[in-house]
Amino acid sequence: xxxxxxxxxxxxxxxxxxxxxxxxxxxxxxxxxxxxxxxxxxxxxxxxxxxxxxxxxxxxxxxxxxxxxxxxxxxxxxxxxxxxxxxxxxxxxxxxxxxxxxxxxxxxxxxxxxxxxxxxxxxxxxxxxxxxxxxx
Amino acid sequence: xxxxxxxxxxxxxxxxxxxxxxxxxxxxxxxxxxxxxxxxxxxxxxxxxxxxxxxxxxxxxxxxxxxxxxxxxxxxxxxxxxxxxxxxxxxxxxxxxxxxxxxxxxxxxxxxxxxxxxxxxxxxxxxxxxxxxxxxxxxxxxxxxxxxxxxxxxxxxxxxxxxxxxxxxxxxxxxxxxxxxxxxxxxxxxxxxxxxxxxxxxxxxxxxxxxxxxxxxxxxxxxxxxxxxxxxxxxxxxxxxxxxxxxxxxxxxxxxxxxxxxxxxxxxxxxxxxxxxxxxxxxxxxxxxxxxxxxxxxxxxxxxxxxxxxxxxxxxxxxxxxxxxxxxxxxxxxxxxxxxxxxxxxxxxxxxxxxxxxxxxxxxxxxxxxxxxxxxxxxxxxxxxxxxxxxxxxxxxxxxxxxxxxxxxxxxxxxxxxxxxxxxxxxxxxxxxxxxxxxxxxxxxxxxxxxxxxxxxxxxxxxxxxxxxxxxxxxxxxxxxxxxxxxxxxxxxxxxxxxxxxxxxxxxxxxxxxxxxxxxxxxxxxxxxxxxxxxxxxxxxxxxxxxxxxxxxxxxxxxxxxxxxxxxxxxxxxxxxxxxxxxxxxxxxxxxxxxxxxxxxxxxxxxxxxxxxxxxxxxxxxxxxxxxxxxxxxxxxxxxxxxxxxxxxxxxxxxxxxxxxxxxxxxxxxxxxxxxxxxxxxxxxxxxxxxxxxxxxxxxxxxxxxxxxxxxxxxxxxxxxxxxxxxxxxxxxxxxxxx
Numbered sequence: 018x019x020x021x022x023x024x025x026x027x028x029x030x031x032x033x034x035x036x037x038x039x040x041x042x043x044x045x046x047x048x049x050x051x052x053x054x055x056x057x058x059x060x061x062x063x064x065x066x067x068x069x070x071x072x073x074x075x076x077x078x079x080x081x082x083x084x085x086x087x088x089x090x091x092x093x094x095x096x097x098x099x100x101x102x103x104x105x106x107x108x109x110x111x112x113x114x115x116x117x118x119x120x121x122x123x124x125x126x127x128x129x130x131x132x133x134x135x136x137x138x139x140x141x142x143x144x145x146x147x148x149x150x151x152x153x
Numbered sequence: 154x155x156x157x158x159x160x161x162x163x164x165x166x167x168x169x170x171x172x173x174x175x176x177x178x179x180x181x182x183x184x185x186x187x188x189x190x191x192x193x194x195x196x197x198x199x200x201x202x203x204x205x206x207x208x209x210x211x212x213x214x215x216x217x218x219x220x221x222x223x224x225x226x227x228x229x230x231x232x233x234x235x236x237x238x239x240x241x242x243x244x245x246x247x248x249x250x251x252x253x254x255x256x257x258x259x260x261x262x263x264x265x266x267x268x269x270x271x272x273x274x275x276x277x278x279x280x281x282x283x284x285x286x287x288x289x290x291x292x293x294x295x296x297x298x299x300x301x302x303x304x305x306x307x308x309x310x311x312x313x314x315x316x317x318x319x320x321x322x323x324x325x326x327x328x329x330x331x332x333x334x335x336x337x338x339x340x341x342x343x344x345x346x347x348x349x350x351x352x353x354x355x356x357x358x359x360x361x362x363x364x365x366x367x368x369x370x371x372x373x374x375x376x377x378x379x380x381x382x383x384x385x386x387x388x389x390x391x392x393x394x395x396x397x398x399x400x401x402x403x404x405x406x407x408x409x410x411x412x413x414x415x416x417x418x419x420x421x422x423x424x425x426x427x428x429x430x431x432x433x434x435x436x437x438x439x440x441x442x443x444x445x446x447x448x449x450x451x452x453x454x455x456x457x458x459x460x461x462x463x464x465x466x467x468x469x470x471x472x473x474x475x476x477x478x479x480x481x482x483x484x485x486x487x488x489x490x491x492x493x494x495x496x497x498x499x500x501x502x503x504x505x506x507x508x509x510x511x512x513x514x515x516x517x518x519x520x521x522x523x524x525x526x527x528x529x530x531x532x533x534x535x536x537x538x539x540x541x542x543x544x545x546x547x548x549x550x551x552x553x554x555x556x557x558x559x560x561x562x563x564x565x566x567x568x569x570x571x572x573x574x575x576x577x578x579x580x581x582x583x584x585x586x587x588x589x590x591x592x593x594x595x596x597x598x599x600x601x602x603x604x605x606x607x608x609x610x611x612x613x614x615x616x617x618x619x620x621x622x623x624x625x626x627x628x629x630x631x632x633x634x635x636x637x638x639x640x641x642x643x644x645x646x647x648x649x650x651x652x653x654x655x656x657x658x659x660x661x662x663x664x665x666x667x668x669x670x671x672x673x674x675x676x677x678x679x680x681x682x683x684x685x686x687x688x689x690x691x692x693x694x695x696x697x698x699x700x701x702x703x704x705x706x707x708x709x710x711x712x713x714x715x716x717x718x719x720x721x722x723x724x725x726x727x728x729x730x731x732x733x734x735x736x737x738x739x740x741x742x743x744x745x746x747x748x749x750x751x752x753x754x755x756x757x758x759x760x761x762x763x764x765x766x767x768x769x770x771x772x773x774x775x776x777x778x779x780x781x782x783x784x785x786x787x788x789x790x791x792x793x794x795x796x797x798x799x800x801x802x803x804x805x806x807x808x809x810x811x812x813x814x815x816x817x818x819x820x821x822x823x824x825x826x827x828x829x830x831x832x833x834x835x836x837x838x839x840x841x842x843x844x845x846x847x848x849x850x851x852x853x854x855x856x857x858x859x860x861x862x863x864x865x866x867x868x869x870x871x872x873x874x875x876x877x878x879x880x881x882x883x884x885x886x887x888x889x890x891x892x
Binding site: 021022024025028029031032035036039053056057060061063064067068070106128129130131132133134135136138140142 | 159162163165166169170172173176177195196199200202203204206207210211213214216217218242245246249250253254409410411412
């Protein structure tokens with residue numbers, strides 16, 4: 018009987034320790050997972066931009082930033098803030114489009130894809146950052 | 154009761170343990186990041202895949218850039234240069250990729266064989282891309298491999314392979330005259346996958362404009378219907394007629410990536426060059442005698458084929474005897490090939506060179522003038538002539554078939570043929586053009602004194618003939634007029650033929666443009682374009698006599714050199730010096746020194762006693778003038794034989810301008826130098842000739858070397874070739890077919 022009581026006490030103590038530890042560790046781990054998930058999403062958006070060749074047309078248009086914003090808004094999942102930066106590798110010219118609350122994000126991940134435009138003979142760096150506001 | 158408490162405790166403990174296990178597992182799971190690894194792995198895959206896809210795009214960019222430029226630029230056809238650009242671009246791409254992905258990328262350009270329709274298309278190691286064009290099937294293809302390592306993500310040595318291609322095949326061509334359309338059934342595949350109408354495709358069709366032969370007009374695209382499986386039915390306007398069994402069209406297809414491939418509906422043009430010389434030649438010597446031309450190993454014509462398929466031989470322009478074939482397409486000259494064969498023999502690749510000619514307005518005359526050798530990287534165009542040789546060594550050889558075709562491999566380069574031709578330029582001593590038969594010193598402003606001859610020409614242009622080993626014959630003068638009188642020590646000295654063409658010979662012995670390293674394999678051509686004449690005795694230069702255009706051909710693999718001359722008189726001249734009832738002028742069409750070597754000479758007399766082409770054979774002694782010269786003279790002995798063939802135009806000019814021409818020989822030059830010359834005079838030296846302003850004549854003379862013994866009658870060895878250079882026997886051209 019005493020043995021049982023002792024075991025019970027040990028189990029309760031271990032559970033108590035585990036619960037307390039989990040409370041501390043889990044958010045951190047979950048945050049890390051969120052980061053990689055965001056990164057994967059960002060990669061997906063960047064690759065869709067590149068692989069669909071739409072950049073060839075977007076960058077040749079009169080206002081590439083606006084066009085980028087429209088297209089990326091349609092591509093990213095809901096509740097995500099984003100920032101897209103396309104850099105012309107030859108000239109260094111930057112085209113940036115971002116959502117108004119992107120700078121409020123507490124968590125953001127960036128994916129970079131190189132895009133070679135064979136029609137216009139250009140090379141672009143496509144940088145897609147996705148973020149969201151966590152906590153509170 | 155106690156038992157019940159025990160059971161409850163055990164159950165509780167069990168429940169707690171289960172709970173504990175799940176909590177610990179969850180803890181373990183989170184602590185050891187299993188979930189993170191999963192998402193991280195996806196990120197890794199995304200990174201690798203984006204590198205792979207962009208490698209393909211980078212290759213497409215390179216191929217698009219190359220193929221577009223190669224297709225649409227008339228001169229940029231050096232793929233090696235594009236490969237250097239490609240490597241530079243890949244370098245930049247690698248740097249960017251390394252920076253942005255944190256990846257280590259190592260590119261490789263291995264050999265790759267692409268099999269299509271039973272044929273292997275090879276990309277050689279290091280080549281990155283190839284273009285196989287201008288046939289019915291065309292292919293633009295590129296292949297690279299990349300070794301990718303991203304240490305931060307734990308990725309090592311992942312090999313990414315990128316193959317980019319565009320293949321266009323013309324399957325069928327048809328037309329409808331009533332609807333005024335022409336259609337093509339073509340197959341288009343990109344990276345081995347059919348190119349459908351979903352992606353953007355640009356199709357351009359060109360057809361030869363037969364009203365403006367040689368030019369290609371863009372056809373109006375009526376429709377481009379996608380039939381599935383990469384098949385397209387392209388309809389264009391206008392109706393393009395069938396010529397020699399083909400509907401000649403040029404097709405450019407540009408795919409959604411900007412990669413271009415170009416096909417043609419025909420791959421070569423076959424024609425024949427027909428020998429028109431007789432099988433026998435006749436002369437009169439106490440009766441008409443015949444020489445059978447059974448063996449004529451030196452009957453080698455160096456002909457020029459222009460873009461209208463007119464054949465040019467010396468100043469002859471022989472138009473096509475048949476309907477014109479489709480034009481030679483604007484393919485870079487370096488890709489063109491000429492094959493020849495005689496009846497019963499196999500096709501043999503034949504040396505040729507491309508030259509640029511222009512039709513020049515010269516004192517009211519239309520004169521073809523060689524501008525320069527062509528740039529082999531440039532498209533074949535209306536200014537180009539293909540220069541090659543056709544030979545007829547036996548009497549029964551009457552026809553040589555010629556196939557003008559082109560390589561599909563756009564890396565195909567000019568063939569470096571062995572040639573005996575070279576140019577030694579080291580003025581003022583050396584300005585020599587050398588072949589296996591001649592060493593010709595170009596006497597002119599840069600090189601006024603012929604070596605071993607010590608006679609200053611003061612910039613007068615002449616040709617100093619030598620054997621290849623250097624033995625000199627002395628100068629050959631193109632044209633000379635007028636007398637010059639000099640008083641010295643109370644004595645009067647009269648010099649004849651004073652005014653001769655003055656200027657500088659321009660020598661073309663290498664290709665132009667980026668191919669200036671390559672020597673011309675068939676002939677070196679030398680030009681003189683002068684409005685001045687120089688007094689060969691005083692050095693005085695005048696512009697009021699005559700203008701001269703001259704072209705000299707020094708030919709590989711032949712025993713003759715030709716000189717084409719045009720003369721235009723600027724003003725009326727009557728340079729005649731008379732005293733004590735004797736007059737001296739000196740008006741030569743041609744005079745060639747023999748270096749004192751030949752013993753015998755012969756000239757063909759046009760008429761004597763009602764007989765024509767009379768052979769007059771003599772031994773050199775003193776100076777002589779002979780009446781009624783005709784198109785042939787020669788001298789031989791001391792191991793050499795040298796003949797001069799005149800054109801009919803030259804003979805006509807002698808009679809029309811001079812009125813009373815002479816064939817002349819001189820045993821010695823002034824001062825006793827052995828000479829043994831052959832000369833054609835417009836008039837006897839003691840006859841005054843007035844030449845009027847505006848007088849124009851064009852002619853050619855050919856100097857032919859042959860082996861002759863020290864004996865009478867050896868001239869016949871050369872005489873059998875004299876008809877080759879007469880206008881009426883010039884070779885003709887007929888189209889045989891289009892492949």
